[in-house]
Amino acid sequence: MTAITRPAPNGVTIPHPRTAAPPASTIRDRVVLGLRRTAVAAGVAICIVGGALTTQAAAQWTAASAPLAPSVSQAELATLLANEQARAAALDAQVADLTAQSDQLAQALQAAQAQLGTDGQTAAGLRTRLKAAQTKLATVQKALKVAAARAAAAAAAASRQAPASNPTPPPYDGGGGDD
16 A cells, blocks of 8 residues: 655645554564453453352352251141131121121111101201291281280270179079068
8 A cells, every 4th residue: 555645734744644554563562462462361361250250159158058948847838828718718708798788888878868858858848837837827916916906995995885883783582472
C-alpha cells in the first residue's frame, strides 16, 4: 500500500492515517505485548478456576450444614393431615350454618320491610281518620257552645218572665173528705 500524503497549510506533508505505514516496532515492544497478553489470559483463567472452586466449596458447606433427615415422621404427618381435614370439615359446617342464618336474616329483613310498608299505610290512614275526627269534634264543640249559650239565654229570659216571688204550695193533707 502506498502512503497518501496531503500538504498542510504550512507546507509540511501529513500522511493519511489509513494509508500511513505503521511505525516500526521493536522486539522489546513485541515481547512486552506478548507478556501482557499472557498475564491477562492467566488472570482470567485464575479468576474462572477460583470462582468454580468457591462455588464448589459453598455447595459442600451448605450441604454439610443442612441435614436431609426429615424432622417429622410419616405417621405424624398422617395424623396432622387427618387433624387438619377434620378442622376443615368443621369449618365447612360452620360456614354452612352461617350461610343458613344469613338467609334466614335476609328473609326476616324482607318480611320486616314489607310489614313496615303496611304499617306506614295503616298509619297514614289513621292520621287521615284522626284529622276527620278532630274536625268533627271541633264542630260538635262549637255546636255545644252555641247550645249552651242559647240555654243560658232561655233560662235568663224565663227567670225574667216568672213572678218575683214563687210561693210554695201548701202541704198535702191526704185527701179531702170528712169521715
